[in-house]
Amino acid sequence: MKVKIGSLEIKNPVMTASGTFGYGEEFEPYVDLDRLGAVVVKGLSLEPRPGNEPPRIMETPAGMLNAVGLENIGVKAFVADKLPYLRWHSVAVIANIFGETLDEYVRIAEHLNGVAGVDALEINISCPNVKKGGIAFGAHPGDAAEVTRCVKAATDLPVIVKLTPNVTDIAEIALSVEGAGADALSLINTIRGMSVDVEKRVPHLKNITGGLSGPAIKPVALRMVWDVARVASVPVIGVGGITTASDALEFLIAGATAVQIGTANFINPRATLDVLEGIERYLVEREIGDVNDLIGTLAI
Amino acid sequence: MKVKIGSLEIKNPVMTASGTFGYGEEFEPYVDLDRLGAVVVKGLSLEPRPGNEPPRIMETPAGMLNAVGLENIGVKAFVADKLPYLRWHSVAVIANIFGETLDEYVRIAEHLNGVAGVDALEINISCPNVKKGGIAFGAHPGDAAEVTRCVKAATDLPVIVKLTPNVTDIAEIALSVEGAGADALSLINTIRGMSVDVEKRVPHLKNITGGLSGPAIKPVALRMVWDVARVASVPVIGVGGITTASDALEFLIAGATAVQIGTANFINPRATLDVLEGIERYLVEREIGDVNDLIGTLAI
């Protein structure tokens, strides 16, 4: 079940999606972390961030909106307080990072460089919630490439760039980022959405808009993975609405080298392992010895 | 309940969405057309089109994908065979049109100009299914403006421009189209998506990708209506996942002057009337005499 994400080899293609699995320890009672391919931690900024004012979440048909606003404890507290727990496990740890300026991205990357226990960086150039945040980088090929280049220069770790779906042509951005040295691409982040309380005539989220995630967006994520995997030469990690092994298999077949499980963790905290076990069963039933022989085998 | 879409006054803000209500007659047993604000007919091209090879549809979580491929009988057969039925009714008729070239748009508009029984044109610059079709026009502000300008010049009817959600900045396109003379904007069309059959390892749709519609996309549609209604000075018509009166009210409160019901018609052929009756009840309960007093009243 081993797959390679750039120079990083992980034991299987099932990861957690950033922001949906805390720092790993929250899932201790439900998931044996050692069985996962990788844990992607909640997005880290240089300094701690309080996040947005509540209400921050709202349910939608087969999905949810969130406007957490990238609340996090900051990269220093992560290394000091959260990483030790993860280091007790053999699971690969991917640090999801974001900044409001190029310089911030670079400084977080530098801070994490050489820190034992961090196996790769995932740069979030796509979070739609914070106005000064990722959106500016992720929506334009040039900006996306620049942040990739700078982070690459600041770290020895493999760099995964996480793309936003809120764009006209995601493949164009993927190629631009790949050209700038990205070791892998993950997609998609949440789609900007909104919900209104018709009784009070106010938005359900204090932030007005938020990011849509969950099964509702799966067809969009899968299409974008397909659009990107066809043209990219680096590995693509599929994210968006994956809830079952069958969902994950759709992404693998369409060309994703690995998958991340996000919102599904909220519905079923064991979702990652259920997906993993389902993929294993599928491979056994079809006598596919190596998951790499399944990846990208969509017949058209 | 009267609202105005440009110079066209309709009896209430509930319309059907193009491609989901046939030419009206299919719903004869379920819906008294005279009660609706408007019927938007299936997209019309200059010549009849066979559409895409099946399979054309697939269910998704709280939604569906379609790759009908704009099958239609052509504008001439519409006028000859389908319009007479609609003319028996007092409902406003909006002809949804699309072309593969600017010239085709213009010729359809010319063909419908002065045809009794057609009350407005809705130009589809956004259908994601046909490669040579709408996508090129809808994704770029300049192209979108140009097709608007040409159609406006070719017709005396109010022109509604239907926008695609598959863009980075829908407000930019909305403003561009408004500047080119659009009398109203409708949004959103379907979001490009995909679905894979993991047993056979083939796409569920012969066309590989299709357009996602239904409740799943409602938060995205609502956010885009909000993005556009805040900046546009022409009326905005909200479309996307509206299934209940409460859904429709979200759009009206966020700034839509009218709503279109699409995929919901497949789940419940009486959906348009259920929505209409629910809006009426809401207004009565809150003693809002004029629906226009509700539109755009979101408190933020």
Place this chain on the structure above:
Amino acid sequence: MCDKAMESNRAVIVGIIRSNHPMTRDVFLMTVTVPHGFESAMPGQFVMVRVRGREFPFLPRPFSIHSLYREGEASTMEILYQVVGDGTRLLSSLGSGDELTILGPLGKGFDTRYDRRTVALIAGGIGIAPLHFLAQYYNKKNVHGEEKPRLVCFMGARTADGLIGRERMEQLCDAVMVSTDDGREGYCGMVTDCFVDNSKTMDTADLILYCCGPYEMMKRVALMAGDYSVPCQVSMEARMACGIGACLGCSVKMKSDGRPVRYGRVCKDGPVFDSKMIDW
């Protein structure tokens, strides 16, 4: 022909499940009480079904009418269905008293205006579902005084277990030939071959075929029917959204003989088509 009767009865109705029993491991027979007025349905017509109050599955599911009879003020409809996915799995979990939202009767049923002395019903697996209603119809027709043709039913299945409702068909038909892939029951092989073997004794000039089953099987039957110039009606399947001709989702390619490609709507132009119309 049945278009008018159908039109007047189209509505969204609530059906109350009376019983829902497994016939085999994965085939269930459901009995549903539907309001009066439904009896005008013709064999081959179908219904779009959702479970009342359930948000999932999202789209309604199409099922042929398996049988229909008047009972006092209401009517009773049977649906014979195979569990193949989430929607049918949910159906199989329902019981007496549970409610369905039903659209129908929908579509064009079997054309029964052919005046042929031998009627062959050719069913593959769950394809027996609409043909049972057709057999009932021919039996009722007889009661009403018209001359009843000879009904011969060919039922094929992978194993004997899959020959669903064989006894019922035996009561309705003059002969029932069964075939199984493994030959444990009846003819060994495909139902189409069984039909070919038996059809040698039939007068093709006085024969009509009604067929429902897997695509490849119907295609074979259609080709044979073409070769022998026997009229043949096939009941097609396609994924559906609306069921009433509005979404253009359920297309099947029609024979166009050189003219531009043309698709028919299974829900509205079918589900039953003259086999010569289909571009197989």
Place this chain on the structure above:
Amino acid sequence: MCDKAMESNRAVIVGIIRSNHPMTRDVFLMTVTVPHGFESAMPGQFVMVRVRGREFPFLPRPFSIHSLYREGEASTMEILYQVVGDGTRLLSSLGSGDELTILGPLGKGFDTRYDRRTVALIAGGIGIAPLHFLAQYYNKKNVHGEEKPRLVCFMGARTADGLIGRERMEQLCDAVMVSTDDGREGYCGMVTDCFVDNSKTMDTADLILYCCGPYEMMKRVALMAGDYSVPCQVSMEARMACGIGACLGCSVKMKSDGRPVRYGRVCKDGPVFDSKMIDW
């Protein structure tokens, strides 16, 4: 304190509904059999609930544990809930034998380590849900030999009808004061005013408040508690996704006293907070 007991019991379990009865027009009491091991739950902890096999509602819903007792090999948990939307409406339609998927017990319950001679439980409407379990706990504590404080319960509701489970509270508490907005039953006015009137006779130095109800009511109680320097524990509400501290969706603003804004997670840092911690 209760953190460790909780950790070891956190799991996804299946609960089987035993009964589910309306107490008033819109409040239901549900009895659920849960596996052994659940009894370590502390008052104020909650569970995340989904209806097994249902895709809708999408997110699980949080409910306080209303009572919990061991029964042979299993435990029985009660949930008292008000129908306010689709999720609770669905719950209200369930019956004996239906199954729930339950995550829990979750969160930090009421801190019961205060050594005060008078314990006041202040409930607004459905806020009685967790306080009933707390009252049970104090009664059980007593059995275990510790000195039982005087339990005084203040229950407020719009109308007499909304004073849910008053009789049960009367059995568990030394005194129950009720108030209704219309004054038809008990004190006329808000539960907070009723409490103020009665608290005059209480020794604030030997008092602790446990409070659950609408935000504005808890805020009033918190401010009063602050004024009189009485310890006060409040059970907060917020929309939740994960229930286990991972999504950061259920935030409540904490008092930061000049330091940067800080949010607590209702599911993990709460749902019960010291009222002084909240930025009301």
